[in-house]
Amino acid sequence: VTQWHCSQRTRAGGHGVGERLAQCQDQSSRHAAELRDFKNKMLPLLEVAEKEREALRTEADTISGRVDRLEREVDYLETQNPALPCVEFDEKVTGGPGTKGKGRRNEKYDMVTDCGYTISQVRSMKILKRFGGPAGLWTKDPLGQTEKIYVLDGTQNDTAFVFPRLRDFTLAMAARKASRVRVPFPWVGTGQLVYGGFLYFARRPPGRPGGGGELENTLQLIKFHLANRTVVDSSVFPAEGLIPPYGLTADTYIDLAADEEGLWAVYATQEDDRHLCLAKLDPQTLDTEQQWDTPCPRENAEAAFVICGTLYVVYNTRPASRARIQCSFDASGTLTPERAALPYFPRRYGAHASLRYNPRERQLYAWDDGYQIVYKLEMRKKEEEV
Numbered sequence: 001v002t003q004w005h006c007s008q009r010t011r012a013g014g015h016g017v018g019e020r021l022a023q024c025q026d027q028s029s030r031h032a033a034e035l036r037d038f039k040n041k042m043l044p045l046l047e048v049a050e051k052e053r054e055a056l057r058t059e060a061d062t063i064s065g066r067v068d069r070l071e072r073e074v075d076y077l078e079t080q081n082p083a084l085p086c087v088e089f090d091e092k093v094t095g096g097p098g099t100k101g102k103g104r105r106n107e108k109y110d111m112v113t114d115c116g117y118t119i120s121q122v123r124s125m126k127i128l129k130r131f132g133g134p135a136g137l138w139t140k141d142p143l144g145q146t147e148k149i150y151v152l153d154g155t156q157n158d159t160a161f162v163f164p165r166l167r168d169f170t171l172a173m174a175a176r177k178a179s180r181v182r183v184p185f186p187w188v189g190t191g192q193l194v195y196g197g198f199l200y201f202a203r204r205p206p207g208r209p210g211g212g213g214e215l216e217n218t219l220q221l222i223k224f225h226l227a228n229r230t231v232v233d234s235s236v237f238p239a240e241g242l243i244p245p246y247g248l249t250a251d252t253y254i255d256l257a258a259d260e261e262g263l264w265a266v267y268a269t270q271e272d273d274r275h276l277c278l279a280k281l282d283p284q285t286l287d288t289e290q291q292w293d294t295p296c297p298r299e300n301a302e303a304a305f306v307i308c309g310t311l312y313v314v315y316n317t318r319p320a321s322r323a324r325i326q327c328s329f330d331a332s333g334t335l336t337p338e339r340a341a342l343p344y345f346p347r348r349y350g351a352h353a354s355l356r357y358n359p360r361e362r363q364l365y366a367w368d369d370g371y372q373i374v375y376k377l378e379m380r381k382k383e384e385e386v
Helices: 002-013 017-080 166-170
Strands: 117-130 136-139 149-153 159-163 179-182 193-195 198-203 220-225 230-236 255-259 262-269 272-281 288-297 301-307 310-315 324-330 352-358 363-368 371-381
Touching: 117 166, 117 301, 117 324, 136 352, 136 363, 149 166, 159 166, 193 255, 198 255, 255 301, 255 352, 262 301, 272 301, 272 310, 288 301, 288 310, 288 324, 301 352
Parallel strands: none
Antiparallel strands: 117 371, 136 149, 149 159, 159 179, 193 198, 198 220, 220 230, 255 262, 262 272, 272 288, 301 310, 310 324, 352 363, 363 371
16 A cells, blocks of 8 residues: 555656655555564464463363362252251141131042152253343243243233244344233233133232222132133132232232143132142133142242142242242142152242243243243152152
């Protein structure tokens, strides 16, 4: 470029051509020398930077290896020293003197399938995305024929996001790929469920604001057809004085769950404010078929799910630490507390706002402080020893 400018000046000048050509050549030589000096100065710096980057990479790999080894040691110690089940055996649970009749049958559940599995351990964790606020729900339809992902953000909302498949949900601009389904009433908490093409959720009955009356501390279950976008059924949940079943999740009053056996509800009432209750629901009519008083405490509970007729309650601390299944209740009576595994969840970010079990995939879909996570489960027969 410098030589081109020199030639242009030579043609334009006409007088003192030799002098100008010499000046251009001097400038070219000086620029070339400066470039060589700069290159000679930068090469050692680049070599030092590369060595430092390699050293940092090696140090990071070493630290990562130490962390992995420490976690394996912690897992081993937890396996060798399992915590006691978080179950309180009092007169109400054992059926001793002073048991109050609550109108609940507390009879053993007759299984309608041959499902006889229980959790052995939470095998792995995969963080898919961060979408929405700290509390919400994401899930698949366990009976659906598509790979649609349903996302319900927030504890008082009326719009669900529907993604065609998991890959669309994980994209950076995921919301653009989603269709929106608006329900006629806002849901309460994070206890919603997508099951058989319907969205089941709880709402405050009409007239609830203002308090008092028969509707005090009651909720109405809604069955919403996702394709037609219409309410096909509703029913007031047959329990008075509802309180949040999970001590660490204050916004949820009824937590709906689905497993191989069908539709369930986890809840708690003021009548026994220390323990969780479980109900089996008819997904067609929303009728309550059976109810149980479980021995699982509300205190420090954050979420729960049902597999093969067994309720698994997940406990944590505040501030959040490592979550663990610490209480189980088998409605059929097959799985005894002594045979139930009490696995920890892999390391994670915060507290579970919701957990949804998918029977086809044997996976849990978790909402963890705004992160959407998938947990893979390892199963064993209920009759096998831990």
